[in-house]
Amino acid sequence: MSRTRLVLPGMVAAGIVVMVLGLLAAGGAPTRPADGLLGAGLGISWAVPVLRILADGAAVATGGAVLAVVLFLPAKDGKLGDKAIRACQDAAVAAGVWAVASIGGLVATATVILGIPLSHLTEHAAPAGQLPQVRALAVAVVLTAVLAVVLSGVKTLRGARFAALLTVAALIGPLLTGHGAIASTSFWSVLATSSLVVHVVAVVVWVGGLGAVLRYARSPQAVELFSTLALVCTVTVGLTGLLTAEIHLGGRADGWGLITQWVTSGYGVLVLGKTLAFATLVFIGWQHRRHTLRRLVDGDAAAFRHLAVLELVVMGATIGLAVALSRTP
Structure with missing residues (x-):
């Protein structure tokens, strides 16, 4: 179990490294x-x-732990077991x-958009509060803080389902109030x-x-x-990702706009990289369904864990x- 605690830090580290390289390569640094x-x-x-x-x-x-409580961990007479309660605490x-x-992101975002040193931010609180990106992050701060308080006291399946709804609200609230x-x-x-x-919710369900x-x-x-849920999420993520990329790249009616800009713009190159990463994940998922699920049933948990x-x-x-991608012109 202690090794699984290192997975999330490893994911964040991989994300930061790839993000920095992507921003430097695509001109968004x-x-x-x-x-x-x-x-x-x-x-x-x-x-x-x-x-x-x-x-x-x-x-x-957060989303993954709540999903586990609602779908994967049994509740007796509506009351959560020890493992489910531990998942809620996590x-x-x-x-x-x-x-x-989100609080840190709010402060840093306001400072960058206003183009002022951090020490001057309090003098520009009013204009900072009018920025749509800052308001979106403020929504995230409020919703996630409420979610943390609610989750700390969840003991029943009904409470976990309510927390799941709050989690979805915390995910989509900033998307509905942000600049875009x-x-x-x-x-x-x-x-x-x-x-x-839809893309963000499907990603959190799949990854989490x-x-x-x-x-x-x-x-x-x-x-x-x-595995069944992941298949649905995979299709959803693929379709919504392609649609969003096409809209932002402004593909022409002949259908070649997206393809040509994949290799002629920094943004398009990142879209291409994300597409290749998505294809890799689809391949790994296929390997799960073909091999590791069967081996897991046979008692070989290590094969599933490693993959x-x-x-x-x-x-x-x-x-x-x-x-x-979100910070690249």
Whole structure:
């Protein structure tokens, strides 16, 4: 069990490394302000995507633990068992980390957008509060803080289901209140936001669910149930990711816009990298269904564990690409 505790830090580390490389390669890395301008500084500028990675990792851990309680861990007469209660406590800690990372992201984002040193932020509190990105992060802070408090006291299956709804709200709230969601009311803007909401929820269920199965419920029945759920999430993530990328890249009506920009723009290169990472995850999932599920039923849990750990690290790297993508012109 102690080894499984290292999986999430490993995912975050892989995500940060890939994110930094992606930003440097695609032209989205922070730069020094022009001469004569104060700016936020490179440290604060780099803190924005790093805190985003930490928040995303905590969100995945929270969602996965709650999913395990609701779907994979049995409850007797509506009351959670010891393992399920421990999963709720883990989720409460992860939600707390999520809230703290969101607070840090709020402060760093406001400083970077306003182009001022961190020490000057209190003097610009009013304009900072009007920024849609800051308001979105403020929503995340409130929802995740409430979620952490609720999860710390969950003892019943009904409470866990309520926590699951709160988790979904914490995931999609910032997406519905951020800059991309309110900048335009056009059909394509609404479609892009809706696609992103579905994409994010499916990713958290897929990635968090795998981590939760590995940590809390490695039984053949739980793994088989998650395998079916993961298949649905895989298809959903693939379709919504492709749709969102096509909208943002502004593909032409002839259908070649997306393909050509995959190799002619930094943003497109990251989309291509994310697509290749997604294909790798699909292949690993196929190997699970072909080989490791059968070996798990036969009592060989190590085969599933080793492949699942590799899959989670690739997932962490893919999340790093997604963060780099969100900060690349």
